[in-house]
Amino acid sequence: MIFLFTALYAEAKPLIEHWHLKRKEGPIQQFENGEITLTVTGTGPIAAASVGGAVLGKNPRHADDFLISAGICAGLSHQKKGSIVLIHQLIDQNSGRAFYPDIIFTSLKREETLFTGSRVWNRESSVADHGLYDMEGAALFEAGSLFLSPHQMRFLKTVSDTGDTLVTPQEVSGLMKELIPSLEAEIEAMRRQCAKEEEVLIENEEETADLFQASLTMRRQIHQLLLYCTLAGTDWKAVIQQKIKQGLLPAENRSEGKKRLEEIRHELIG
Amino acid sequence: MNSSANFSHIYVESEIRSDPRTEGILARFPDSHVILVQRGSDVFNRPRQSFSAQKKSRSLILARKHGTLFYHGAPVCHSFHASRFFYTTTAVGCLFDCEYCWLKGIYASASLMIFINQEDYFRELEELLKDGSLFLSLSYETDLFAVEELTGHIHAWASFAREHPDLVLEIRTKSSRTDLFRCFENCPNVIVAYTLSPQSVITAFEHHTPSLSKRIQAVRKALAEGCTVRLCLDPLIKVNGWRKEYEALTDTLDQEIDLSRIKDVSIGSYRQSEPYQRRMRKRFPYSAVIQYPYETEDGYCVYSDHREIDQWMRGLLERYMEKEKIFSLEDCE
Ligand code: SF4
Numbered sequence: 001m002i003f004l005f006t007a008l009y010a011e012a013k014p015l016i017e018h019w020h021l022k023r024k025e026g027p028i029q030q031f032e033n034g035e036i037t038l039t040v041t042g043t044g045p046i047a048a049a050s051v052g053g054a055v056l057g058k059n060p061r062h063a064d065d066f067l068i069s070a071g072i073c074a075g076l077s078h079q080k081k082g083s084i085v086l087i088h089q090l091i092d093q094n095s096g097r098a099f100y101p102d103i104i105f106t107s108l109k110r111e112e113t114l115f116t117g118s119r120v121w122n123r124e125s126s127v128a129d130h131g132l133y134d135m136e137g138a139a140l141f142e143a144g145s146l147f148l149s150p151h152q153m154r155f156l157k158t159v160s161d162t163g164d165t166l167v168t169p170q171e172v173s174g175l176m177k178e179l180i181p182s183l184e185a186e187i188e189a190m191r192r193q194c195a196k197e198e199e200v201l202i203e204n205e206e207e208t209a210d211l212f213q214a215s216l217t218m219r220r221q222i223h224q225l226l227l228y229c230t231l232a233g234t235d236w237k238a239v240i241q242q243k244i245k246q247g248l249l250p251a252e253n254r255s256e257g258k259k260r261l262e263e264i265r266h267e268l269i270g
Numbered sequence: 271m272n273s274s275a276n277f278s279h280i281y282v283e284s285e286i287r288s289d290p291r292t293e294g295i296l297a298r299f300p301d302s303h304v305i306l307v308q309r310g311s312d313v314f315n316r317p318r319q320s321f322s323a324q325k326k327s328r329s330l331i332l333a334r335k336h337g338t339l340f341y342h343g344a345p346v347c348h349s350f351h352a353s354r355f356f357y358t359t360t361a362v363g364c365l366f367d368c369e370y371c372w373l374k375g376i377y378a379s380a381s382l383m384i385f386i387n388q389e390d391y392f393r394e395l396e397e398l399l400k401d402g403s404l405f406l407s408l409s410y411e412t413d414l415f416a417v418e419e420l421t422g423h424i425h426a427w428a429s430f431a432r433e434h435p436d437l438v439l440e441i442r443t444k445s446s447r448t449d450l451f452r453c454f455e456n457c458p459n460v461i462v463a464y465t466l467s468p469q470s471v472i473t474a475f476e477h478h479t480p481s482l483s484k485r486i487q488a489v490r491k492a493l494a495e496g497c498t499v500r501l502c503l504d505p506l507i508k509v510n511g512w513r514k515e516y517e518a519l520t521d522t523l524d525q526e527i528d529l530s531r532i533k534d535v536s537i538g539s540y541r542q543s544e545p546y547q548r549r550m551r552k553r554f555p556y557s558a559v560i561q562y563p564y565e566t567e568d569g570y571c572v573y574s575d576h577r578e579i580d581q582w583m584r585g586l587l588e589r590y591m592e593k594e595k596i597f598s599l600e601d602c603e
Binding site: 088089098100102103104105111113145148149150151193194197200221224225227228231232233234265269270 | 278279281303305307308312313316317318319320322323324326327329508509510512555556557558561562563575
């Protein structure tokens with residue numbers, strides 16, 4: 001599942017249209033299409049962390065799930081309006097804590113630090129004097145860290161202003177529309193970054209353990225032995241079949257099962 | 271330097287940003303993103319990192335090492351009869367990728383963290399040396415040969431060892447580079463310790479490391495240039511037909527290397543502290559060497575017949591060299 005987050009509805013609107021997302025029932029503003037769940041958190045770090053935590057905590061998580069936060073921000077270092085930037089460091093202005101998403105694959109060249117504060121940026125009171133500024137990023141990362149690895153989170157920003165100017169909802173939606181191609185490319189990069197490795201399946205594990213009248217501890221031992229043999233390419237099934245042919249398996253009782261297991265272990269791993 | 275060393279992101283502690291050593295390293299990677307951080311450990315020790323994902327593109331962390339700089343050697347490491355045995359880490363993380371590496375049990379990060387405050391190590395070590403000679407192993411948590419271009423640590427340690435004959439330094443490596451031996455001139459107390467495995471083990475589990483034949487060539491060159499050389503047939507890994515594999519390995523060593531000129535050989539079958547092994551099993555479900563059904567003995571995961579294996583290996587080597595030169599873990603206790 002791709003968990004997209006924006007702070008404002010005006011940011012979400014072009015994305016909802018682009019991916020044909022449908023409104024989901026519930027108190028949180030969410031839109032989905034089966035593959036993407038887009039959540040509008042509301043403004044500020046508390047809204048971002050609580051809504052982010054609620055969404056990620058409720059859904060079953062998989063190794064190939066990832067979070068992408070996309071939205072506007074203030075550029076504090078005279079970045080051009082509409083500049084698209086990937087975030088490699090998020091600093092919570094209130095606590096001073098810093099967070100680092102892993103950027104393993106990306107299509108973007110431009111990266112910067114994002115400061116997150118609980119108020120609209122103010123030249124006089126803010127410690128942030130370079131990079132970018134928003135009111136949600138670091139909080140969403142911190143909440144997301146409870147559920148996801150740093151390589152499963154990505155923050156993508158488009159510069160809307162210099163921090164002390166107002167932006168209209170129409171302008172916000174316009175900037176987000178221009179962000180869509182980069183967002184699509186980053187989704188692809190994240191798919192690669194979070195690709196699941198193929199699972200190792202041990203065939204007929206339960207049935208095999210039953211042949212030994214195995215206790216729970218024996219089942220764990222059998223699992224580890226068969227897993228190793230499968231990974232090492234050792235043909236454990238042939239050895240079991242041979243024991244069945246010789247009438248040595250299934251075991252009459254657990255103590256005989258233990259004896260057989262020891263013999264088979266010896267045959268398989270010496 | 272290892273060819274896979276190409277860091278897209280370099281995290282640098284703010285306090286060392288303008289240090290010339292930092293500048294020197296950064297100059298090698300003009301295209302990398304440089305991120306200033308308070309503590310390198312804030313990046314290295316982040317929760318929930320994925321080693322497997324990170325190793326596809328490693329990051330570099332430049333830091334100053336604080337706190338303990340020298341650690342007492344663990345009982346599962348060879349001390350070679352030294353009464354004072356320490357190890358230290360001037361870099362953590364490795365450009366090589368051995369599946370069985372204990373770093374994968376200790377740390378969740380695939381990043382390479384380099385500590386640049388070499389002078390603090392030397393200052394503290396001079397204090398330790400006041401209490402007598404000691405044996406110091408340098409590269410338990412990295413392969414220093416592979417990152418010498420970045421760190422310059424080997425050159426620095428060799429100079430220090432030259433001036434401190436009471437110190438015996440061991441630098442373990444799987445590298446095949448041969449251009450560093452000159453810095454060990456007049457340093458009989460620096461031991462270059464080559465980890466050698468059968469090629470089948472290298473291919474299966476020691477990813478991005480030089481082949482056996484390249485390592486053997488490096489050993490020969492090291493001997494030719496007068497280095498003190500140790501061979502480490504450790505960890506011995508049970509692969510299919512492992513006895514034949516290790517017999518072939520010792521035969522090859524006998525044919526290719528003048529073993530009489532080797533200082534000594536360490537042997538030892540795979541062992542891993544149980545908590546690390548548990549973590550590695552969770553992190554690397556697809557690794558045969560990690561998923562092997564080891565037995566737990568005194569808090570370590572070992573082969574059930576590890577004593578016999580070590581004895582067998584010792585017997586094998588005794589065909590080629592004096593037994594006094596062969597060290598197994600039991601000899602070191
Ligand atoms: S060379 Fe040594 S430190 Fe590097 S990965 Fe292999 S075992 Fe670990």
